[in-house]
Structure formats: structure tokens, C-alpha cells
Amino acid sequence: MTSRLNKQLKIAPYIYISPYFILFFVFSLYPILYSIYISFTDWNGSGEKTFIGFENYVQLFGDKNFWLSLWNSSIIFLMYVPLMLFLGLIFASMLNSNWMVGKGFFRMALFVPNFVSVVAVSFVFVLLLNTQNGLFNSVLRNIGLIDNPIPWLESPWWARISVSIMVLYRWLGYNMLLLMTGLQNISKDLYEAAYVDGATKIKSFFFITIPLVKKMLLFCTVLSTIGTFSLFTEPFILTQGGPLNSTLTPVLMLYTESFQNFNFGYASSIAVCFFILMMTISLIQMRVFDDKE
Amino acid sequence: MRKKSIAYLLIACLMISLLATACSGNKNNNSSAAGQGKGDEKVKLVVWTWETAKDGLDLNMEAFQAKYPNIEVEFQNMKSTDLYSKYLITSNTEDAVPDIITVESTNLAQIVQIDSLLDITDKVAPYKDKMSPYKWEDATKDGKTYAMPWDSGPVVMFYRNDLFAQAGLPTDPVEVSQKIQTWEDYYEAAKLVKEKTGAFMYGDSKTNSSNRVFESMMWQRGLWYFDDQGKVAVDSPEIQEIADYLIKMQQENLVYDARANTDQWGNGIRDGQVATVVGGSWHDAIIENQYSPADSGKWSVAMMPKWSKDDKYSGANQGGSNLAINKNSKHPEEAWQFIEFMLGSEENQVKMMSDAGLFPAMMIDNNPAIDEPSTYFNNQAIRKVYADSLANTYPLAYTSDFPMANKLMTDVWAKVFLNNSSLEQALKEMADELRSKTKRE
Numbered sequence: 001m002t003s004r005l006n007k008q009l010k011i012a013p014y015i016y017i018s019p020y021f022i023l024f025f026v027f028s029l030y031p032i033l034y035s036i037y038i039s040f041t042d043w044n045g046s047g048e049k050t051f052i053g054f055e056n057y058v059q060l061f062g063d064k065n066f067w068l069s070l071w072n073s074s075i076i077f078l079m080y081v082p083l084m085l086f087l088g089l090i091f092a093s094m095l096n097s098n099w100m101v102g103k104g105f106f107r108m109a110l111f112v113p114n115f116v117s118v119v120a121v122s123f124v125f126v127l128l129l130n131t132q133n134g135l136f137n138s139v140l141r142n143i144g145l146i147d148n149p150i151p152w153l154e155s156p157w158w159a160r161i162s163v164s165i166m167v168l169y170r171w172l173g174y175n176m177l178l179l180m181t182g183l184q185n186i187s188k189d190l191y192e193a194a195y196v197d198g199a200t201k202i203k204s205f206f207f208i209t210i211p212l213v214k215k216m217l218l219f220c221t222v223l224s225t226i227g228t229f230s231l232f233t234e235p236f237i238l239t240q241g242g243p244l245n246s247t248l249t250p251v252l253m254l255y256t257e258s259f260q261n262f263n264f265g266y267a268s269s270i271a272v273c274f275f276i277l278m279m280t281i282s283l284i285q286m287r288v289f290d291d292k293e
Numbered sequence: 294m295r296k297k298s299i300a301y302l303l304i305a306c307l308m309i310s311l312l313a314t315a316c317s318g319n320k321n322n323n324s325s326a327a328g329q330g331k332g333d334e335k336v337k338l339v340v341w342t343w344e345t346a347k348d349g350l351d352l353n354m355e356a357f358q359a360k361y362p363n364i365e366v367e368f369q370n371m372k373s374t375d376l377y378s379k380y381l382i383t384s385n386t387e388d389a390v391p392d393i394i395t396v397e398s399t400n401l402a403q404i405v406q407i408d409s410l411l412d413i414t415d416k417v418a419p420y421k422d423k424m425s426p427y428k429w430e431d432a433t434k435d436g437k438t439y440a441m442p443w444d445s446g447p448v449v450m451f452y453r454n455d456l457f458a459q460a461g462l463p464t465d466p467v468e469v470s471q472k473i474q475t476w477e478d479y480y481e482a483a484k485l486v487k488e489k490t491g492a493f494m495y496g497d498s499k500t501n502s503s504n505r506v507f508e509s510m511m512w513q514r515g516l517w518y519f520d521d522q523g524k525v526a527v528d529s530p531e532i533q534e535i536a537d538y539l540i541k542m543q544q545e546n547l548v549y550d551a552r553a554n555t556d557q558w559g560n561g562i563r564d565g566q567v568a569t570v571v572g573g574s575w576h577d578a579i580i581e582n583q584y585s586p587a588d589s590g591k592w593s594v595a596m597m598p599k600w601s602k603d604d605k606y607s608g609a610n611q612g613g614s615n616l617a618i619n620k621n622s623k624h625p626e627e628a629w630q631f632i633e634f635m636l637g638s639e640e641n642q643v644k645m646m647s648d649a650g651l652f653p654a655m656m657i658d659n660n661p662a663i664d665e666p667s668t669y670f671n672n673q674a675i676r677k678v679y680a681d682s683l684a685n686t687y688p689l690a691y692t693s694d695f696p697m698a699n700k701l702m703t704d705v706w707a708k709v710f711l712n713n714s715s716l717e718q719a720l721k722e723m724a725d726e727l728r729s730k731t732k733r734e
Binding site for chain 2: 047242259
């Protein structure tokens with residue numbers, strides 16, 4: 001009797017968690033393993049696969065566009081992530097403070113861009129960033145900041161800036177919410193103690209708030225890193241990866257190789273390298289930020 | 294107690310089988326639908342297409358239904374690029390739906406390469422001589438034909454009478470064709486237009502070009518990204534000559550800077566900043582309905598300029614579509630009946646031309662509908678010009694690596710205008726990349 005019960009107790013948890021794992025095996029693990037297999041073949045997406053060993057990888061490491069796509073993502077990352085986390089933290093502190101009015105409204109206003117369809121947002125940005133008669137250039141020209149229109153989507157650097165602006169717009173609210181949950185976990189006692197000791201609001205922001213939301217900042221950074229390298233819709237609609245591949249990201253390149261050039265073997269090798277790279281970067285980031293409390 | 298552990302096992306089995314059926318559900322449905330197809334019961338065809346193409350087919354649907362009451366047709370509209378990637382997945386899973394797909398000629402050879410279309414060589418045999426010859430090449434692989442030509446985009450020159458008049462150029466189509474015979478004449482006219490009216494000669498982006506004008510200029514001379522043996526030819530001196538010409542147009546500021554067929558480009562047309570559109574015949578509907586509806590009577594149509602007066606061919610093609618049958622379709626016969634009805638009959642093709650602006654790939658030079666005047670275009674018989682252009686089009690194919698070549702070409706212009714690279718160098722780099730990526734010579 002007891003042994004049967006023990007057996008059941010042993011099996012039961014696995015059955016309870018099995019739905020997730022079955023779904024995971026069917027929809028995640030199997031496709032991942034399959035794409036690793038495809039990455040060693042030459043395949044046009046239909047018909048015969050020819051096994052070609054590491055040829056795709058050799059070609060990939062010699063492909064300047066692949067390195068360029070990583071470089072582009074790094075630049076875009078540097079352009080918006082520090083700014084986004086900084087602004088996110090400031091807005092989060094403001095919305096978390098006692099003196100702020102209309103908290104609900106601002107929280108909503110900052111968060112709305114995140115769940116509006118990214119395709120719709122991208123098309124609106126295409127209109128706003130239009131060189132000849134877009135709103136951005138019209139406004140800048142009318143207030144006298146610029147004489148010649150800015151080629152938002154036509155020059156490599158401006159195109160990267162445009163993509164960064166759009167990503168910032170979409171993800172600021174989301175990161176702010178994450179940081180806010182971090183802030184709410186900080187005990188009020190600390191601020192009161194600091195106040196008693198004569199610390200100003202700004203000082204307590206830098207010496208209490210920032211150190212204590214470090215974990216959350218790390219989490220946001222890791223998410224943003226993965227997010228930046230897998231950017232797709234924004235550059236796809238704004239610039240199609242151009243001009244001169246300056247906004248090409250690894251995932252956009254993967255899409256181009258697979259669904260436009262029908263080069264699925266090569267595209268899979270991009271996916272595999274991308275996966276390894278993302279895992280490594282995430283591990284490094286976690287190691288760097290981990291101070292073994 | 295044992296019963297219970299068996300029950301757990303059963304639950305686990307159930308979940309797995311549920312998943313398995315969820316994955317294969319599609320197939321089961323199809324095979325049962327196929328069973329119904331036999332006999333006199335209704336057969337349902339699923340056609341993947343896009344809005345403008347469906348508008349054409351709709352014109353003939355009533356007649357089709359009258360002739361084939363047992364065939365029911367369901368249209369599913371999507372963007373052409375989505376259609377190709379979705380179809381790729383379909384062919385991978387050997388799905389029987391859709392039965393028929395619409396494919397642009399630009400992407401046809403690529404789709405034929407994935408071996409998922411039905412071989413219709415015998416069925417199209419009676420139509421071999423009735424269609425423009427250039428259409429067949431992209432539909433053919435190893436001597437077998439996989440698609441039926443639908444419409445063509447014979448390239449012509451749309452031009453603004455009022456801007457031409459202000460610039461002191463003729464406005465009558467015949468006189469314009471006389472005055473602007475070669476691309477050199479076109480360049481001289483562009484300078485006049487710019488000087489007298491401030492308008493640009495045509496619209497094309499420096500950094501994000503769609504290469505359509507460039508490709509038309511290559512096509513009319515029988516040149517292409519690849520030569521007739523399939524070798525990469527984009528770094529040949531003749532092609533460089535054409536590219537040099539277009540760069541000259543850009544550098545002398547005679548071109549409105551916007552990618553063709555974008556809203557920005559359309560705004561240029563609407564605002565009267567663009568004097569000509571050298572492009573496929575389907576631009577008539579775009580100019581008339583989309584960008585410039587208020588300018589009735591201001592546009593006319595002439596043949597596009599040639600490179601040299603002695604060139605044998607003067608026309609080129611831009612775009613155009615085809616219909617093809619899914620290899621795994623359960624109703625290939627009915628699918629062919631649909632295609633033959635829509636595209637094999639002159640009457641139905643003419644209807645799509647007159648009312649939906651789809652200029653047929655079928656040669657219909659003697660049909661009276663060709664001579665009908667168009668109110669918007671100054672009562673000119675514009676389709677006569679299209680037919681002339683089509684009759685003079687060089688028999689050239691897009692080839693399967695066209696989408697890739699087109700994208701790489703965009704970067705050639707960007708390198709020249711953004712990085713000040715030399716054209717020769719940029720074309721050489723593109724040719725090398727194309728060679729390594731397509732494994733061509």
C-alpha cells in the first residue's frame with residue numbers, strides 16, 4: 001500500500017507538468033533540433049536535402065553581412081538601451097512617489113505603445129520619418145532647428161537612429177513597469193533612515209534606489225539584448241534592412257535568406273549561431289552583474 | 294490502485310494523441326473533402342491571390358459558375374510576398390490546399406524551382422503560340438511547364454502633357470515618340486523640363502531603388518543580371534553603360550528621390566513634380582485612381598525610349614502574373630478548368646483588361662477592345678501602345694535568382710551615392726557576391 005502510494009507520489013508531479021513539456025517538445029525542442037540538422041544541409045525549402053557538413057558555417061563566418069548584422073545590433077543596442085533604462089527608472093521613480101498626480105494616466109500613456117500592433121506603429125513611423133513631407137522634418141524645419149531635411153531612412157546612421165527611436169518608443173513603458181515592480185520591493189524604512197540622516201531626494205535615488213534595483217536592471221538589460229539582436233518588424237518595414245544593410249539584424253538576415261532566397265540550410269546555420277551567441281552574451285551579462293550577495 | 298496509474302497513463306496517451314491529431318488535423322479534413330469531390334457533388338477550389346488580381350477574376354466569375362455549376366471557388370487574398378512564403382510551407386507539408394496560386398513572373402522561376410507545382414505541359418500546349426513568348430521561359434524547368442501566363446506589364450512612357458508643353462516639348466504621342474527616340478533624347482528632354490518647369494523627369498530612390506527603370510533598360514536590349522547561359526553578367530560593359538546613364542540623371546538632379554511605387558513617390562506624381570513614369574502598363578490604374586485622380590487629361594502614353602535607334606526591340610516587361618496548380622491538389626482537373634476558363638479565352642482576358650487593367654499576356658492585337666480610347670488619358674487609345682510595346686518586347690526571362698539580384702542591385706546605387714564608390718567597383722562586388730551566393734559562374 002505505502003509503496004504504491006510512494007510510486008504515485010513520484011509519478012504524479014511529472015504528469016502534472018507533462019502538458020507543458022509535451023508542448024515544449026513538439027513545438028520548441030523538435031523544431032530546434034530539426035533546424036540544427038537542416039543547418040548541415042543544402043535545402044531550398046522543399047524537395048531533397050543534400051548533406052554538406054559544415055559548409056554553411058564556413059560560408060557564414062566569411063559572410064561580411066553576418067558580422068555587419070551583429071555590429072548593427074550592437075550599435076542600435078548602445079543607442080537606445082542606456083537611454084531607455086535611465087528614462088524608465090526616472091519615470092518609474094516618479095510614478096512610484098507620493099507627490100505625483102495622474103499616475104494611472106501616465107502609466108497607461110507610457111505602456112500603450114507596447115501593445116499597439118508593431119506593424120501599424122511601423123507604418124505610422126514610415127509616414128512620420130518621410131524625408132520630403134514627414135511630420136518630423138516639417139516640425140524641425142518650422143522651429144528652425146534644421147535647414148536641410150534629415151534623411152531619416154536614407155542614410156546608414158540616421159536609419160539606425162530611426163530604428164532606435166522606434167524601439168525606444170515601443171519598449172520604454174514595458175521596462176518602466178518592470179523597474180517599478182523592482183522599486184516597490186524596496187523598503188520605505190531605508191528612505192526614511194536616509195532622510196533622517198539628511199540625504200537629499202537625489203542622493204537617495206543614486207545611493208539607495210539604483211543599487212537596490214540592480215537585479216531588475218540586469219533583467220531588463222538581458223531582455224533588451226536579446227530583443228535588439230532579434231529585431232525584425234521595425235527594420236523590415238522601416239528600411240528593409242537598408243540602406244547598405246545598415247539596419248540588417250541577424251533575424252532579418254535569417255528571414256531574407258530563408259523566405260526570400262529560399263536558402264534554408266544557410267538560414268538555419270544563422271539561427272544556430274545566433275542561439276549560441278545569445279546564450280553566451282546572456283551568461284556573461286549575468287556573471288558580470290552578479291556580485292554574490 | 295493499479296487502476297489509477299493506468300488512468301494516468303491513459304491521460305498521458307490521450308494528450309499525446311490529441312496533439313498528434315491537432316497537428317495532422319488539416320490533412321484529415323482534406324482527404325475527406327476529396328472523397329466528396331468524386332461523383333456529381335460540388336468540388337471546392339481554393340485560390341490564393343491578391344486584391345487587384347481577384348478583382349479581375351471576379352469579372353468572369355458569374356460566367357464561370359454558369360458553365361461549371363459543380364465547382365465552387367473560394368478566394369483567399371494576401372500580399373504576394375506572404376503568399377510565396379505561405380505556399381512554401383504548404384508544399385513542405387504536402388498540403389492539398391490551396392489548389393491554385395497566383396505567382397508574379399518576377400518570382401515564378403523561384404517557385405518552380407521548389408518542385409511543388411503541377412506539371413501542366415500537355416494542358417498548356419494549345420496556348421503555346423497564343424501567349425507572348427517571353428512568358429513561358431520562367432514557367433518552364435527541364436522542358437516541363439508549370440504555370441499558365443496571365444497578364445503582362447509592357448513598359449511604356451507615361452508623360453505629363455502640361456509639363457512637356459511648358460518645357461517646349463511636343464505633347465502629341467506620335468510627335469513625342471519622334472522627339473524622344475533614344476535615352477539620350479530623354480536626357481535632353483529631362484534637362485529642358487527641369488529648367489523650364491522645375492519638375493523632375495522620373496522618380497527613383499538613390500539609396501533604396503527598386504531598380505525598375507534600370508531593369509527595363511536592360512530588358513529592352515536583351516541584357517539581364519545573368520546572360521543566356523546563366524552566368525552572372527551584371528559587371529558587363531553594356532550594363533555598366535546603362536548604370537552610368539542613370540547615375541548621370543541622378544547627379545544632375547533630374548530625378549525625384551523616392552522609391553518607385555511608394556507613397557512618397559506617389560506624392561511626387563500627385564504634386565506634379567514628376568514629368569514621366571517609365572513603367573509597366575498597370576501604372577495607368579495607379580496614376581488614374583490612386584495618385585493623380587484630379588489630373589484627367591494631363592497624362593498621355595508613348596513608347597519608352599530605346600538605347601540606340603537601330604535596336605531591334607524597343608519594349609520591355611515589368612511584372613505580370615501567372616496561375617499555377619498545387620502538385621498536391623485533390624482537384625487538378627477542376628483547377629485546370631478554372632485556369633483555362635479565366636486565361637485561355639480571349640473574351641475573358643479582354644474583360645479583365647478593359648475593366649481591371651490587366652493587360653493580357655495573350656496576344657490579342659486584332660481585338661477591337663485594344664482601340665478603345667481612355668477618357669482619363671486624353672481619349673488616347675492607350676492599349677494600342679501597350680500592344681505595340683508587347684509585340685516589340687525582347688523574349689527575356691526573370692530567372693530564379695532575380696529576387697536576390699534585385700536586392701543586391703539596390704545596394705550598388707547606395708554604394709555609389711552614399712560611399713562615393715566607383716560604379717565599376719560596386720558592380721564588380723555585386724557580381725562576385727551573386728556568383729558566390731548562387732553558385733553561378
